[in-house]
Amino acid sequence: MTYSIAQAAERSGLSIDTLRYYERIGLVDPPARDSGGRRTYSDDDLGWLAFLTRLRTTGMPIRMMREYAQLRHRGAATAGRRKQMLFEHRASVRARIAELQSCLEVLDYKITHYEQIEHTFIEGITA
Amino acid sequence: MTYSIAQAAERSGLSIDTLRYYERIGLVDPPARDSGGRRTYSDDDLGWLAFLTRLRTTGMPIRMMREYAQLRHRGAATAGRRKQMLFEHRASVRARIAELQSCLEVLDYKITHYEQIEHTFIEGITA
DNA sequence: GTAGGAGCTGGAGTGCACTCCAGGTCAACC
DNA sequence: GGTTGACCTGGAGTGCACTCCAGCTCCTAC
Numbered sequence: 191m192t193y194s195i196a197q198a199a200e201r202s203g204l205s206i207d208t209l210r211y212y213e214r215i216g217l218v219d220p221p222a223r224d225s226g227g228r229r230t231y232s233d234d235d236l237g238w239l240a241f242l243t244r245l246r247t248t249g250m251p252i253r254m255m256r257e258y259a260q261l262r263h264r265g266a267a268t269a270g271r272r273k274q275m276l277f278e279h280r281a282s283v284r285a286r287i288a289e290l291q292s293c294l295e296v297l298d299y300k301i302t303h304y305e306q307i308e309h310t311f312i313e314g315i316t317a
Numbered sequence: 318m319t320y321s322i323a324q325a326a327e328r329s330g331l332s333i334d335t336l337r338y339y340e341r342i343g344l345v346d347p348p349a350r351d352s353g354g355r356r357t358y359s360d361d362d363l364g365w366l367a368f369l370t371r372l373r374t375t376g377m378p379i380r381m382m383r384e385y386a387q388l389r390h391r392g393a394a395t396a397g398r399r400k401q402m403l404f405e406h407r408a409s410v411r412a413r414i415a416e417l418q419s420c421l422e423v424l425d426y427k428i429t430h431y432e433q434i435e436h437t438f439i440e441g442i443t444a
Numbered sequence: 445g446t447a448g449g450a451g452c453t454g455g456a457g458t459g460c461a462c463t464c465c466a467g468g469t470c471a472a473c474c
Numbered sequence: 475g476g477t478t479g480a481c482c483t484g485g486a487g488t489g490c491a492c493t494c495c496a497g498c499t500c501c502t503a504c
Contacts, residue, residue: 195451206451207493226500228451240422248420250492266434273431280424287417290410293375296368297407304400307393322481333481334463353470355481380462 191233198231202239209239217242217252217259248283290298318360319349325358331367337367344369344379344386375410 198221199206209229212218218238221229231239258275261268286316324404326346336356339345345365348356358366372382385402388395 205493208491211492219354226451228500241427244420244423246491248417248424253473269431269434273428276424276428276431280421280428283417283421284426287414287421288349290414290417293371294410294414296371297375297403297410300368301400301403301407304396304403307396335461337482340462340463353481373461382453 192230193236195229195231195276198229198236198239199202201236203243204239212239212242215256217256219263245279248279249286250279256281320359320363322356322358325356325363325366328363330370331366339366339369342379342383344383346390358430371405375406376413381406404434 193201195206195209198204202209205211209218213220218235221231221235224230235237242255245258246252254275258272261272261275320328322333322336325331326336331335331339336345340347345362348358348362351357369382372377372385381402383397388399388402
């Protein structure tokens with residue numbers, strides 16, 4: 191099964207421009223081309239794009255994704271290095287989640303605080 | 318208690334340049350000045366900065382923080398609007414956490430996958 | 445055979461959030 | 475009274491990750 195760039199964009203959630211941009215900067219291998227010179231993405235290509243978007247969602251910078259892509263390109267010998275990268279990245283994602291959760295507590299507190307103000311305000315009116 | 322810009326930077330975790338930048342764009346009110354024209358931050362100023370950095374950490378864009386700052390400036394009458402903003406923002410932070418957690422699962426899976434490759438590799442060598 | 449639509453290229457432009465700089469002031473210490 | 479160091483201003487520059495554009499080529503459908 192192959193996909194046009196528009197289909198690849200739709201399935202990956204990236205824009206057509208972003209797909210070409212990722213190719214330019216070496217994040218994805220140049221896909222095959224049809225007889226007219228148009229890109230045809232394979233299922234493998236889409237799988238890689240799906241993984242990339244996960245890394246992106248978790249805040250991995252492009253230069254690190256590129257490093258990962260280059261290691262991947264060099265084959266099984268680099269599996270250890272890649273695993274190490276994911277391992278470290280996972281730790282940073284966990285830290286990020288913890289950070290967000292701690293901020294959530296502050297938000298909860300603030301929102302509660304506003305509710306108290308509202309109650310006071312209403313009491314002030316009805317009193 | 319008042320603080321120089323360097324002290325405010327240290328306590329807020331923002332850079333001196335960022336403090337001045339935030340002031341320029343209306344995120345923070347211009348602090349008091351000493352006799353020499355230097356900024357002197359109050360505890361209240363630092364409290365607001367601490368809250369701002371929470372909002373920033375949770376990914377609130379500056380234009381939204383500015384909107385919040387402007388509402389805050391207009392006093393108690395805008396408390397409802399502000400609470401609503403925080404409420405919506407909290408929802409987006411929760412969604413973001415959920416998104417990260419779902420990506421974590423993918424990372425876990427990938428890392429496990431690499432561990433399997435390593436085991437296979439070792440077996441391949443020792444076999 | 446031509447009009448329309450998808451895709452192509454190289455390169456320029458955008459938005460965000462800072463970050464840096466030159467050239468100056470001011471207070472304090474030696 | 476001169477040097478040092480912190481701070482001041484307005485404005486320019488940076489890095490990231492796209493996003494847009496002009497001008498072109500193909501294929502398809504009428």
